[in-house]
Amino acid sequence: MAHLFQVDRVRLLCSCGVLKPITAIYFCRHCLKLRCGNCVSHEVDTLFCPNCLENMPSTEARLKKNRCANCFDCPSCCHTLSTRATSIQAPSPEDPSKTVARKVYYLACTSCRWTSRDVGLKDQTVATGGWAEQDNEHYKELQTLLEHYRSLAQREKLEKERKRFSHRKSSYFSMTDKYSLPSLIGRKSLSPLSPYSPKGDGSQTSELTPSEAVEEVEGLPADIFTEEVNLSSITSMEQRMASPEWQPEKSSDLYPLHKHILVKRSLRCRHCEHNLSKPEYNPSSVKFKIQLGAFYHVPEVRMVQQADLKWGVETSVQISLCNPTPHDMTLAFLPFVPEAHIAAQQKGEELGEGGSLNTSSLVRVVDIPVEKTDLTPTADVALPQGQLILTARDDTAEYDDQDANSSFNDDPQVVAWRRANKVGVNLLVTPQSGAKRAIVGFVLRYEYTNTVATATESRTVTLNIPVMVDVGPVSE
Known part of the structure; x- marks a missing residue:
């Protein structure tokens, strides 16, 4: 039964339009949206050696070529x-005749x-x-090229700044306020290693000699065709x-x-610029200061039981839902419409009714392009009607002998079993004709209790998460 618990079989639709398993996706508690590795900003947090675990500043790492x-x-x-x-055996420093x-x-x-x-x-x-370090015979030439292109980059930067302020006349005092006087003097005295000056008069000279193509090249050694290759x-x-x-x-x-040198990365949401993942500074630590993985905030869907699927035959399969949050959660299943989700993502909107937190602390909004993803189901699914209640996560529930699930009035045709914060749900799947694997889609609507530090109290919002499930292979 181990193959039923593969995370790749159940994938969530990210806000950027990519299907990802729940272990490879993040949940932003400020945007209330899913974020994958393609729609987050990757930042270098710390640099360290994986062998000696020594921290290294970025400037020192740049000098040592990482x-x-x-x-x-x-x-x-x-x-x-x-x-x-x-x-x-070495000669003794006191008596060279002895070892x-x-x-x-x-x-x-x-x-x-x-x-x-x-x-x-x-x-x-x-x-x-x-x-002893190995000497590079091309070291001086490489350093000359680096200095040359560094000066060209500095000259292009000065040209851009000159064009930016050329359309308006600025007084001397305004320039000294924006740029200090030593900075202006340093920029005027800059002499890039280029055969052409910024004015184009060719007054500056360059130490670089352009490469020239030659017709004759060095011949191969005489024994290359006769010597045996080892x-x-x-x-x-x-x-x-x-x-x-x-x-x-x-x-x-x-x-x-x-x-x-390896790095510890911190992930930041591109939409609101809040951290989604931030590790500890100590290289030997595997803990995180911030870890907003979807696994801790979104209900987990897993395949539990399946039967032999055939074309056009309605078959009962079983999935499990798990509540990872310390608050009770109400769930409902909605039909999945691929065209509506693609149109909503192109407009940057969310389907359905859902609450949102105050976004007054946003710095800037970055438009994320939508990637093309195959969202076409290959099987029809009969979703259960009504709502399901998932109890809060309790680590001590497995040691409790009392049956706390007797208070739920569940439909036995829909709910197969209930254990602590998990519940098993039966789905009726009908594979389409010609499909090799049965893939079903539905929208999981649930109530999420947000407990961000900036909120004065816990706020419960309704969110919709599109889910694609690979039920299994289909036979004729």
């Missing part, structure tokens, strides 16, 4: 390298057995490292792309790679 200075990856299999200790045991350290890979000794790196006397000594494409500065061709030229 790599850790103390941790290394294996250039052969990209596994994390570990520091190994060994003893060697003493001396502890040294080297890097080794526990996966492919690669070591730093394979490329001739000297062993270190301390475990913290100090390994594939174990040649690097793979993944190994070469892991070192884009050098791109070694032989395995003997592989050097340890500084480990890439």
Whole structure:
């Protein structure tokens, strides 16, 4: 029965028009809408090394090219390298004629057995490292190109600012108020590395020499067609792309790679700019300061029981509804109309009647383009009439021997079972002719109790969530 609990079989329709499972979607308590990964802003919260868990400021990470200075990856299999200790015989500093045991350290890979000794790196006397870096012969040329394009970007920025204020005459004092005097002097004295000046008179000179195409190229070595190829000594494409500065061709030229820095992301709603997910600052912590996943605010729908589906035959299937909130919830099923939902999303509206919170704290509204999603059901479903009540989530309910569900007057043809904050519902599904899988759609209307910190009291609003359920394969 494990295949019935796959989250991909039940998907919710996001406000941007994309179907996502409940585990990959967020719920904004300020907009009262679903947000997926495509309609949220991704922000870098903290940068850290995944091996030593050391935090790193963004400026320092930019200078170090987003790599850790103390941790290394294996250039052969990209596994994390570990520091190994060994003893060697070395001359005694007191008496050179005698030898003493001396502890040294080297890097080794526990996966492919690669070591730093394979490329001739000297062993270190301390475990913290100090390994010799590989020099890049094109370093000066790359730095010259970076400075050149940095100056071009600064010149374009000045041109845009000059055009912005050229249509109106500004006095000297207004310019000094907007830009300080040292800033104006610095911008006037800027000399970009370009063969053309901003005025176009070519007064500025450039240290760059343009590349020229040549007809003759270096020939191949004479033994390339006669020497036997040893594939174990040649690097793979993944190994070469892991070192884009050098791109070694032989395995003997592989050097340890500084480990890439990872980031902790915070997600922000594009519509109201409130945080939907914000992790802890400590890299070793897996907790979140803010985690507005839909799993904690939207009723969860799961497939529980299904039967053999055939074309045109009405079959009873069973789904479960779970209330994740600490408040009672009233549910109702509404028919799903794909054309109406697409038209409403193109206008930026919500179907049905629903309350909304005060949006006076909005900074700006960003229009989110609607993506094309297949919303065509392949089966007809007979939805239960009336309303269902889901009790609040209570972690101690499973240890309670009293039957608290006897007070509900449920229709036995609709409600199959009821346990704590979960309820099983029977649906009658009729697959359409020619369909390979039965996909049904309905709108889940429920009452949500909002408990945001800005609200003076709890407010209950009615929300509509379109749901698409993959019931299962269909046979003739």
